[in-house]
Amino acid sequence: MDKCLLKQLTEAKDASRLMKNISQEDKNKALLNISSALLEHIDEIIIENQKDIACAKENNMSPAMIDRLLLDSQRIQSMVQDVRKLTQLEDPIGQVIREIERPNGLHIQQVRVPIGVFAIIYESRPNVTVDIACLCLKSSNVCVLKGGKEAIHSNRILTRLMQEATKDILPYGCIHLIDNTDRLIVNELIQANDYVDVVVPRGGKGLIDFVVKNATVPVIETGAGNCHLYIDKEADMQKAIDISVNAKIQRPSVCNAIETILVHQDIAHVYLPLMVKAFDGKVEIRGDEKVQQIIDCYPATKEDYAKEYDDYIVAIKIVDSIEEAISHIYQYSTKHSESIITEDEQAAAKFMDSLDSACVYHNASTRFSDGGEFGFGAELGISTQKLHARGPLGLIEMTSYQYKIYGNGQVRK
Amino acid sequence: MDKCLLKQLTEAKDASRLMKNISQEDKNKALLNISSALLEHIDEIIIENQKDIACAKENNMSPAMIDRLLLDSQRIQSMVQDVRKLTQLEDPIGQVIREIERPNGLHIQQVRVPIGVFAIIYESRPNVTVDIACLCLKSSNVCVLKGGKEAIHSNRILTRLMQEATKDILPYGCIHLIDNTDRLIVNELIQANDYVDVVVPRGGKGLIDFVVKNATVPVIETGAGNCHLYIDKEADMQKAIDISVNAKIQRPSVCNAIETILVHQDIAHVYLPLMVKAFDGKVEIRGDEKVQQIIDCYPATKEDYAKEYDDYIVAIKIVDSIEEAISHIYQYSTKHSESIITEDEQAAAKFMDSLDSACVYHNASTRFSDGGEFGFGAELGISTQKLHARGPLGLIEMTSYQYKIYGNGQVRK
Numbered sequence: 001m002d003k004c005l006l007k008q009l010t011e012a013k014d015a016s017r018l019m020k021n022i023s024q025e026d027k028n029k030a031l032l033n034i035s036s037a038l039l040e041h042i043d044e045i046i047i048e049n050q051k052d053i054a055c056a057k058e059n060n061m062s063p064a065m066i067d068r069l070l071l072d073s074q075r076i077q078s079m080v081q082d083v084r085k086l087t088q089l090e091d092p093i094g095q096v097i098r099e100i101e102r103p104n105g106l107h108i109q110q111v112r113v114p115i116g117v118f119a120i121i122y123e124s125r126p127n128v129t130v131d132i133a134c135l136c137l138k139s140s141n142v143c144v145l146k147g148g149k150e151a152i153h154s155n156r157i158l159t160r161l162m163q164e165a166t167k168d169i170l171p172y173g174c175i176h177l178i179d180n181t182d183r184l185i186v187n188e189l190i191q192a193n194d195y196v197d198v199v200v201p202r203g204g205k206g207l208i209d210f211v212v213k214n215a216t217v218p219v220i221e222t223g224a225g226n227c228h229l230y231i232d233k234e235a236d237m238q239k240a241i242d243i244s245v246n247a248k249i250q251r252p253s254v255c256n257a258i259e260t261i262l263v264h265q266d267i268a269h270v271y272l273p274l275m276v277k278a279f280d281g282k283v284e285i286r287g288d289e290k291v292q293q294i295i296d297c298y299p300a301t302k303e304d305y306a307k308e309y310d311d312y313i314v315a316i317k318i319v320d321s322i323e324e325a326i327s328h329i330y331q332y333s334t335k336h337s338e339s340i341i342t343e344d345e346q347a348a349a350k351f352m353d354s355l356d357s358a359c360v361y362h363n364a365s366t367r368f369s370d371g372g373e374f375g376f377g378a379e380l381g382i383s384t385q386k387l388h389a390r391g392p393l394g395l396i397e398m399t400s401y402q403y404k405i406y407g408n409g410q411v412r413k
Numbered sequence: 414m415d416k417c418l419l420k421q422l423t424e425a426k427d428a429s430r431l432m433k434n435i436s437q438e439d440k441n442k443a444l445l446n447i448s449s450a451l452l453e454h455i456d457e458i459i460i461e462n463q464k465d466i467a468c469a470k471e472n473n474m475s476p477a478m479i480d481r482l483l484l485d486s487q488r489i490q491s492m493v494q495d496v497r498k499l500t501q502l503e504d505p506i507g508q509v510i511r512e513i514e515r516p517n518g519l520h521i522q523q524v525r526v527p528i529g530v531f532a533i534i535y536e537s538r539p540n541v542t543v544d545i546a547c548l549c550l551k552s553s554n555v556c557v558l559k560g561g562k563e564a565i566h567s568n569r570i571l572t573r574l575m576q577e578a579t580k581d582i583l584p585y586g587c588i589h590l591i592d593n594t595d596r597l598i599v600n601e602l603i604q605a606n607d608y609v610d611v612v613v614p615r616g617g618k619g620l621i622d623f624v625v626k627n628a629t630v631p632v633i634e635t636g637a638g639n640c641h642l643y644i645d646k647e648a649d650m651q652k653a654i655d656i657s658v659n660a661k662i663q664r665p666s667v668c669n670a671i672e673t674i675l676v677h678q679d680i681a682h683v684y685l686p687l688m689v690k691a692f693d694g695k696v697e698i699r700g701d702e703k704v705q706q707i708i709d710c711y712p713a714t715k716e717d718y719a720k721e722y723d724d725y726i727v728a729i730k731i732v733d734s735i736e737e738a739i740s741h742i743y744q745y746s747t748k749h750s751e752s753i754i755t756e757d758e759q760a761a762a763k764f765m766d767s768l769d770s771a772c773v774y775h776n777a778s779t780r781f782s783d784g785g786e787f788g789f790g791a792e793l794g795i796s797t798q799k800l801h802a803r804g805p806l807g808l809i810e811m812t813s814y815q816y817k818i819y820g821n822g823q824v825r826k
Contacts, residue, residue: 017743021766100788106777108787113769115799193625197799212606216626218800239822246824330430352817353434356526364519364820373825374521374816375513386528386610386813387631388801400799403787404765407777409652411659412786 001188004180008144009117009195011173016116016142016197018171024091027138030166034134035083037165042076044157049126051153061150068124069151079130082378086138089377092396093140107406112399114140116197119189121146121211123203126154132202133162133175135380139398142174144196146189149181190215202381205308220388222381225255225336226308227366230325230351231271232342233264239363240271240341241278246365247339249282253310255382256337256369260305260315262325268318269294283312290318305332322347326354333357336384337366358384358391414601417593421557422530422608424586429529429555429610431584437504440551443579447547448496450578455489457570462539464566474563481537482564492543495791499551502790505809506553520819525812527553529610532602534559534624536616539567545615546575546588548793552811555587557609559602562594603628615794618721633801635794638668638749639721640779643738643764644684645755646677652776653684653754654691659778660752662695666723668795669750669782673718673728675738681731682707696725703731718745735760739767746770749797750779771797771804 001009038045049071056066092112100108118141122128129147136143147155159177166175178185190199193216200220201211212219229247231240247258263271272295276285285291286300297316304315305328319325322340329338339361340351348362359369369391371379376394383389389397414422451458462484469479505525513521531554535541542560549556560568572590579588591598603612606629613633614624625632642660644653660671676684685708689698698704699713710729717728718741732738735753742751752774753764761775772782782804784792789807796802802810 017767017769020769102786102788106781116769213629218631218798220800236822242822242824250825354430356430356433356529356815359816359818361818362820364818364823365825367825368519368818368820368823369816373515373519375515385631387633390813391816400803402769403772403782403804405772405774405777405781407775409649409655410777410781411655412663412778412780 001192002180002185005178005185005188005192008173008176008178009192012117012142012144012176013195015171015173016114019140019142019174020093020114022140022170026169027091027140028087030137030169031083031087031134033165033169034130034162035080037161038076038080038083038130038158041157041161042073045071045076045154045161046073048153048157052126052151056150065124069126069154071126071154075127079127083130083134086134086378089138089395091138092399097401104410105408106410109404109406110401111404112396113402115398115400117142117144117195118398119144119146119192119196119199119217121186121189121199121201121203121207123148123207124151126151126158128202129155129158129177130162131378132380133159135378135395135398137166137170137174139395141398142176144176144178144189146178146186152179152181187214190217193217200380218388220381220383220393221385222383222393223255224308224334224384225257225382226260226306226332226334227256227258227336228260228262228329228333228338229258229366230262230322230329230338230340231264231267232322232340232344232347233266234344234347235264235267235271235341236343236363237270237274241274243339243341243363243365244275245278247367248314249279249312250365250367252312254367255308256366257310258314258339258366259307259309260317260332262317262319262328263291264322264325265290265318265320272316283314285314285316287316288318291316308334322350326351329355329357334384336382337361337369339364339366358382414605415593415598418591418598418601418605421586421589421591422605425530425555425557425589426608428584428586429527432553432555432587433506433527435553435583437506439582440504440553441500443550443582444496444500444547446578446582447543447575448493450574451489451493451496451543451571454570454574455486458484458489458567458574459486461566461570465539465564469563478537482539482567484539484567488540492540495544496547499547499791502551502808504551505812510814517823518821519823522817522819523814524817525809526815528811528813530555530557530608531811532557532559532605532609532612532630534599534602534612534614534616534620536561536620537564539564539571541615542568542571542590543575544791545793546572548791548808548811550579550583550587552808554811555589557589557591557602559591559599565592565594600627603630606630613793631801633794633796633806634798635796635806636668637721637747637797638670638795639673639719639745639747640669640671640749641673641675641742641746641751642671642779643675643735643742643751643753644677644680645735645753645757645760646679647757647760648677648680648684648754649756649776650683650687654687656752656754656776656778657688658691660780661727662692662725663778663780665725667780668721669779670723671727671752671779672720672722673730673745675730675732675741677735677738678703678731678733685729696727698727698729700729701731704729721747735763739764742768742770747797749795750774750782752777752779771795
């Protein structure tokens, strides 16, 4: 293993032993210190960020990508607000989940503990560096951050400020940034089972697939969102239209936006023209043959149904029945979020009971699949796997548990 | 992918869609049918098992291994009892874990759902075939079993009987045995992310390491148990001796038996001679230099401390302080189970709060780390990883969850 990486991971593991017993008060004090440090050094952060922006321009990065990289005074202040909000959230560590009294007198407590060392691999946005480090801190986890090389100057200053702001309160080595832009370092990181407890890739499908394929450390997959809206024959048309617009274009680039709308054939002739009107020319519509008979649109292919556009594009398919809608979703969904619009309670129950996506909705927008919207206060991402945690990953989902068993000399018979 | 495997995995995945909504009554009926079928075909099972035993003898397998393979009338009846006991356990599926009311009127339910398709890779004992299939059935999961080739005749008849006994109640394809003894099939199975939701290796360190290294499907690691007993300076000597004997030799071959005893220096001269007497010549003792000055024993090396003997051997080390005991455990433990013997509550709290093993005990034997002993009724194994579930894996730990969100037209602002 790379010597620098080994040193960092050893420090991270040592720090994780101590983080378990840091008090809520100290963690909140550390978070407030971080927020103050970011505010005090706002100019310095902007100077370093401008180096990344200059490199990005030299490399002809797209304006959208450059915007993702940018940290200005407003964005930094918004980061600071998010860090402060974390201090208001309940500390999950030490919570007793279950208590069991056994006939032999053993008293068993199931208690929340940190997972340990999180490795997070992410792409351009430098605000993620602060977000994740502070979520890990609040949940008593240690973080090893591997950001994109395009944001390296910003990530360096942000990490240094966080380390300095917390050094008198938290164990040495609880926030690490991997300052090596060689991609091979990622392979070593995701196979460092002796040091890392979980790896979370945050980014596009390419990054996630790479990590899943190559990691030996357990992975939490986040973010792949091919979400569906099903307009049932008993749909309330106003709800159907409002939710279609919200779920598709309130913020099309995010994982909880919908990509495909399935419409029951009995209602398609009413819904589709209203939908076209509501989208107001902002959305490219791709429909199957039946859709094309009702509205003017591009043809939709199987590839369209499998695709996460993250853009102003929607695929539409007319289905004969709710069963066909469910089968279609089973075939194409990434198991993130799906919604049914209907006034028929039985149809809603059938839809929600049959699907195995992380979030299933009745008469609401899939855009609510979000830690903040669920009331978790903050989130690490949206898990789309079934093991460990599903849907929004809040502080509780960033923990593990441990059994504490109290006896007075019991032996097994 | 191997065509047979692809067919089986496709059937398994299709079955998992339907298993989610099978009622508790139907699952219990299926379990009772299995228990009856096993009893009715007891002679047939023994005939098939004898084929495996004959092969094992031909291949000069050790008597201990042959004993693990053996199914006689008594063992089959014990399997049947275990299947019947499962019908008494509460069904975790559909349980509401959390309910959240949001200010915008959204009602969020976090509901237990099956994980989906379990791939279980295990070694010789054929009773595991029935155990695991029935645990999966009760938790609405589909199982794809890959047993050892030495038990193939036994596993075939057991699987066939279970499939036939449940075919009128459960979806087609919910119990699968991979009837291919080529080891390459395991690689395909543990990389079949489109079909398999979790893989559980049950067996020795070699099997577990192989699966962790090569799987792209999420893994639950079970069973590695380098467990410790720490005799504090404030230990009650009777408890120390009783628990030492129980934790070491009540059943030394299992993962929750201890391998190393750490003794505080202030009490070593009292404890060690009593321990030698209590072990009564049944246990080979390997001690560090300080131990060798007090009792007659073999020398212990670093390799001893790292080893899971699963045998009548124990390593002993004298420590200067509780801190040294904790550091030693951090260095060598597989994070399964550790116990402190002390009458000092503060020392007990320090030990239990500092360690991050799945189960930490005060004044009790580590042999209680078991689903049955925890009151879970049955278990798939003991998880030693931090993600998803730790310690005994009961029915609840074999589930995932899903969010059901009920609205009346809500859109995100």
